[in-house]
Amino acid sequence: xxxxxxxxxxxxxxxxxxxxxxxxxxxxxxxxxxxxxxxxxxxxxxxxxxxxxxxxxxxxxxxxxxxxxxxxxxxxxxxxxxxxxxxxxxxxxxxxxxxxxxxxxxxxxxxxxxx
Amino acid sequence: xxxxxxxxxxxxxxxxxxxxxxxxxxxxxxxxxxxxxxxxxxxxxxxxxxxxxxxxxxxxxxxxxxxxxxxxxxxxxxxxxxxxxxxxxxxxxxxxxxxxxxxxxxxxxxxxxx
Numbered sequence: 001x002x003x004x005x006x007x008x009x010x011x012x013x014x015x016x017x018x019x020x021x022x023x024x025x026x027x028x029x030x031x032x033x034x035x036x037x038x039x040x041x042x043x044x045x046x047x048x049x050x051x052x053x054x055x056x057x058x059x060x061x062x063x064x065x066x067x068x069x070x071x072x073x074x075x076x077x078x079x080x081x082x083x084x085x086x087x088x089x090x091x092x093x094x095x096x097x098x099x100x101x102x103x104x105x106x107x108x109x110x111x112x113x114x115x
Numbered sequence: 116x117x118x119x120x121x122x123x124x125x126x127x128x129x130x131x132x133x134x135x136x137x138x139x140x141x142x143x144x145x146x147x148x149x150x151x152x153x154x155x156x157x158x159x160x161x162x163x164x165x166x167x168x169x170x171x172x173x174x175x176x177x178x179x180x181x182x183x184x185x186x187x188x189x190x191x192x193x194x195x196x197x198x199x200x201x202x203x204x205x206x207x208x209x210x211x212x213x214x215x216x217x218x219x220x221x222x223x224x225x226x227x228x229x
Binding site: 033045048094104107108 | 147149151157158159160161164166205211214215216217218219220221222
């Protein structure tokens with residue numbers, strides 16, 4: 001498995017602003033993923049972030065709204081841009097440790113409230 | 116496209132009673148199947164997974180799940196629940212290989228009665 005931390009753990013933001021969420025892993029991993037969990041809902045994949053390449057976004061998510069960086073094998077950021085109340089969600093990163101694990105492990109999540 | 120159905124939104128079980136949470140999947144090939152648990156205010160914790168082989172898999176916290184290809188199901192079971200099992204349970208699927216994101220079911224909220 002892997003130990004994953006996220007910052008911030010929660011935040012309250014104003015409409016129209018942006019928030020960058022950090023995801024740090026205690027080991028080098030190739031595959032990192034970002035998910036959104038809207039209130040009372042399940043998790044939806046936003047994008048896949050591989051080091052050294054552009055993030056791959058799922059249908060309904062665009063880079064201008066959710067830019068992602070992946071500067072190295074232990075770190076990634078997700079920015080939620082020009083926020084609206086509809087962006088209020090828990091944002092979770094996950095990693096696939098590789099070496100045949102084929103299993104994703106999740107960070108604790110960032111709870112975002114947009115007013 | 117793959118999909119996961121968890122038909123029970125809420126389940127209430129008495130402490131000490133047995134538990135079964137249902138999960139049905141739709142996937143064109145051999146799926147990789149997972150159960151995760153989310154306690155209030157927490158991230159997701161992996162309970163167990165099935166890739167191939169023995170269709171009955173054991174997980175953490177006394178949970179097990181059985182893969183039934185003929186029924187496209189991967190139901191989670193526990194013989195005796197504890198109050199600490201109260202949480203949200205998610206079934207998920209992907210194609211395996213480590214490169215794909217997970218497709219989640221809507222989750223089942225488990226309530227434990229004393």
